[in-house]
Amino acid sequence: MITIDTPELPALAWARVQVVGRGRWRVTDRSGRVLGHVHRVATDRGWRYAAERFHLASRSFRRLGEFWTPDEALECLRYQR
Template identity: 55%
Template sequence: MSTALWNDPAPAPRLSGWGRMTHVAAGLWRIADPRGVVVGHIRAIATDGDWRYAAERFHAASGRFRALGEFWSSSDALECLRYTR
């Protein structure tokens, strides 16, 4: 797990042995596969007393990130990034 650079109240996702994670902003982590290729972002979203996690993948043709979905657990958001390649 990477070291937080900001005073971030959002709990960091847990990679559970797959890939690498870099804390790039408050509530935002860049996710790379085991080879170091960036596969997307996980964004923490504050809800009523809890957190949701959004999986986002970069779309080269449009030059933007596309939302893949929002999840109640960071592990579900990471699995979405891992398997939707």
């Protein structure tokens, strides 16, 4: 369910994007394997989009970077394996 203050991310040929919270999305490949998450981060210069991947050994998310557009954050998850 998308809320009013949660923007939609673009449709992708290589992955599925699912809203999992306010300003937070789960990104899976076409087979259903979770690639990571993207979430909005408020800054004094506007919204940024952080790409994160789960690190099993530490049982925590590791931030791969923050980007000005959701497209850039999604591409980061696509190529960081």
